[in-house]
Amino acid sequence: MAAIYKIVFAGPSGAGKTEAIHTLSDDEVLSKEAAVYAPGQAGPASTVALDRGFVTLDNGDQLHLHGTSGHTDVDAMCGIVTKGSMGLVLLVDGRAADPLADLCTSLDAFRHVIEQTRVVVGISRTRASDRILRPSLADEMVTRGLPPVVMSVDTRKKQDLLILLKTLIFSLPSPPRLTEEPA
Numbered sequence: 001m002a003a004i005y006k007i008v009f010a011g012p013s014g015a016g017k018t019e020a021i022h023t024l025s026d027d028e029v030l031s032k033e034a035a036v037y038a039p040g041q042a043g044p045a046s047t048v049a050l051d052r053g054f055v056t057l058d059n060g061d062q063l064h065l066h067g068t069s070g071h072t073d074v075d076a077m078c079g080i081v082t083k084g085s086m087g088l089v090l091l092v093d094g095r096a097a098d099p100l101a102d103l104c105t106s107l108d109a110f111r112h113v114i115e116q117t118r119v120v121v122g123i124s125r126t127r128a129s130d131r132i133l134r135p136s137l138a139d140e141m142v143t144r145g146l147p148p149v150v151m152s153v154d155t156r157k158k159q160d161l162l163i164l165l166k167t168l169i170f171s172l173p174s175p176p177r178l179t180e181e182p183a
Contacts, residue, residue: 002060007165008082009051010110011091012102013070016124016155018051020091021065024161025053050081063165082110087118087168091155094126094133103137107144119146120168122153122161147171 009017051067066081082088090106092099103121107114121137138148149167153160 002062004062004064005169006064006066006085007087007089007168008085008113009065009067009089009091010082011070011106012093012096014096015070015091015093015102016122017067017070017091020089020122020124020153020155020161021051021053021067023156023158024055024065024165026056027054082113085113085117086172087120088113089164089168090119090121091153092121092123092137094123094152099123099133100136100140103140107140107146114146118168118171119149120164120171121150122155122164123150124153124155126152 053065055063068081092103134150138150141148153164
């Protein structure tokens with residue numbers, strides 16, 4: 001019987017979580033997006049609940065990919081989405097105003113998941129000239145007592161994302177096997 005493993009993609013809005021899940025997924029992705037508005041201005045479509053996709057591995061096992069909203073006002077949904085996960089892929093937008101602050105906010109928000117599983121950090125939308133960002137994010141991970149697994153990733157490239165997933169999976173002491181459909 002094939003095993004089912006659940007991996008959660010998290011990070012700030014615009015970091016590439018939805019795009020990553022679409023890139024990886026074998027089938028159509030379930031996504032709940034809506035236009036997000038700040039007072040007095042229109043905003044782009046953003047995930048407001050979750051994204052969900054699937055990858056079937058060569059041995060028949062399945063990875064269920066769940067993406068959280070990047071909005072801090074849906075913390076209750078994040079708790080539901082992360083339940084039973086084997087690990088967390090944390091995406092940070094390398095072109096954001098303050099990627100280090102975004103990393104810290106996400107690490108704090110998902111501390112309960114990270115304490116029970118593992119985390120890898122993918123920096124999306126990096127500039128080729130940016131040589132300082134990855135080491136500064138890795139240093140923050142070390143400061144927090146976490147393995148400094150931080151790498152640049154193009155969320156449009158399946159190979160980049162598979163390397164990130166394999167890094168997460170191989171960091172687990174013994175991947176948990178889900179006996180029922182993950183939430």
